[in-house]
Amino acid sequence: MKAVKKQSNSNKGEQEFEKLYHTLLKGIFHTEQAILKALPEMRTHATTQELQEAFEDHEIVTRKQIMRLERIFKTLNIDAKSEKCEIMDTYSKMVQKLLRETKDHSMVRDAGLIVIAQQIEHYEIATYGGLLQFALALNDHKSASLLEESLEEEEQTDMDLTEIAERDINLESAEEEEEEEDDDQEDANDKNDADHKNEGSPYRTDYSGNPADTEDSEKVKKNQKNFEERTATGSPTLKSSAKGAAAISKNKAK
Template sequence: MPTSKSAHGSARRPAHRSDSHGHMNSTRFSELFMEELKDIYWAEKNLLKAIPKMQKATTSDELTHAMDEHLEETKHHVMRLEEIFEIMGKKPQTKKCEAMEGLMMEAQVFLDDTEADSMVRDAGIIISMQKIEHYEIATYGCLRTLANVMGHADVAELLEQTLEEEKHTDSLLTEIAESTVNEEAAAE
């Protein structure tokens, strides 16, 4: 941990506090966790609007079903995040996620620029969804690690559940792309 020097030249450490389990947490570390939590909360809430738009544009029944399943999971992700805010003693709050907004805008531009009822569009939707999934996987993995460091095993467990669902969706999208969509799109 970085130290700073006082006016007398002696090193002083940032303020820490211990939780009931004896884990040391700096206030800034906790703030980092909360800021990232607000960020992914915004992302998940906005995905509840974006997924149906992409889903309506799909041609493949298999992809439509996978997106429907993930939409239901996303509703649970939002509820888990709200539970985490409660555990942390905070009111659920969002902070605009610039990265997710960019990924969703990119997906919308792709939809606008491709013709309907096309497997090429489905291939692009899968790419867009996997970019989103990879962002979520990275975020949930980091948040889980931070929660563990802070000694919040209950929070880490909730984050792990969501992380595993995101990984499953990513794998399912890969399977759909490789089993049918990419071949059919290449043949168009």
């Protein structure tokens, strides 16, 4: 009796395990379909040709992975209907936020797109790796072989994205950010200079070369102007002073 009960529990556990396996297969199937829809937009907004080509290549890979999953469903007699993928909804929102916060045709945007793409890749790698172990545990070797192909493709895509980022994009995006910061600082300095020029400096230099405040400097200029005008119009006092100065200079010379 106990042996029968033990066998019954074992069968029940295996059925639950198999049911979870099928659920996970449907989940990655829906994810792959959502990725296929998202990749064209990511490719369109990528700056470098290398990243554009990487996204285009992964579209081809994703189509192959969807076909493999359909073969697995057929073998296991699973009906996989198209459903909304909440995982990709989250990543899609991340892409839209990135596009709002980065400039068009910038290396910073490419760096952000790579990060999001690799987050998706890591999710797929974890999922295909887990499904492979499920398939082997259930002696589903045919499905295991197909899942292993997809796993290797995802791992290769992840390495390709890392290579693109390390070789070009991350370095160039950092330099791009530094240039923008320098430009912003230069603009700020120019604005400060213009503001000081418009407001006037609190100190100026008088005719003796010493600092004087603005009011005293204006008085010196005004006195000099009056002196020049009176000399030009022939003021008797200034003429007399001038003649006296000339006579003194003459006597000294004798």
